[in-house]
Amino acid sequence: MAIAFRSAGVDDASAISTLIEAAFAGGIAPHFGEQGHATFLNFIKPEVIAARLSDDNEAWVAIRDGRAIVGYAELAGDHLKMLFVRHELQRSGVGRRLLEFLRVFRKGHMVSVNAAPNADAFYLAMGFRPTGLKQHQDGIVFTPMEMKF
Template sequence: MYTIRRINSDEVEEALALALEVFMEFEAPDYKPEGVETFRSLVQSEAFIAKRKTGVSPVYAAFDKDKMIGIMGMRPNRTHINLAFVRKEYHRQGVGTALFRYLLEDIAKDSPAPREITVNSSPYGRPFYRHIGFEALSEEQESDGIRFTPMKYTIA
């Protein structure tokens, strides 16, 4: 069984390294070099890292014992997922779904609680997001080499 919790500031670099590692393995092959560099620059930028270290942009992680195996992060408004990555050996074992459920429980404590969550899903992530209840808002788009489909999850 996995433990899921919000990460501490001293775990941010590990979480972002996991994101980059999984991105390079599963996303980068479908992206132009510009998109790969855009993603790499984002997760290595001081501003992006600082928002996660201060907790302004929460990141949740799943752990198998002491090993970080998956992450899901949000923008400061806590209504948009901007990071979701699970290590290859833990794919299709419910880790991503468990992270999403934990995230939903956490944001339900907000006042007012969000009524929907959005994500700009990568091509690789689309089946996962559809599986957990997200709906596409439009066709695939591209910005700075990053391919994505805007999607929305309505919170019951």
């Protein structure tokens, strides 16, 4: 499987939203209650993603075989806001490769992430370390972590 990376653009917002929503349903959703579902689904609406892509956030997509978006990562400064891989490709190395790609852009920086419960093991394996206890905010459950890139 050939994977390439490129900057995400506003025209990608709908495909990114679809990718994230499927990954959410397949892994994160069981950890959130009704409020968390609503909060998260509002955050990944195509128009909301497009607005963030128009702002100062930096975002990239992982492309398989030159066409299909199979991964997405978004940075707001030194905070990894989102990192998602198509549900059926999780545990195939796409997330690891996407994170390694991001390291180029933040080399030497301390990068934070709010890891969802189903992603804790991934971030720990990649070298992130918890900076606090599990938290609940607007129905979203996460563990704050950070790592020096």
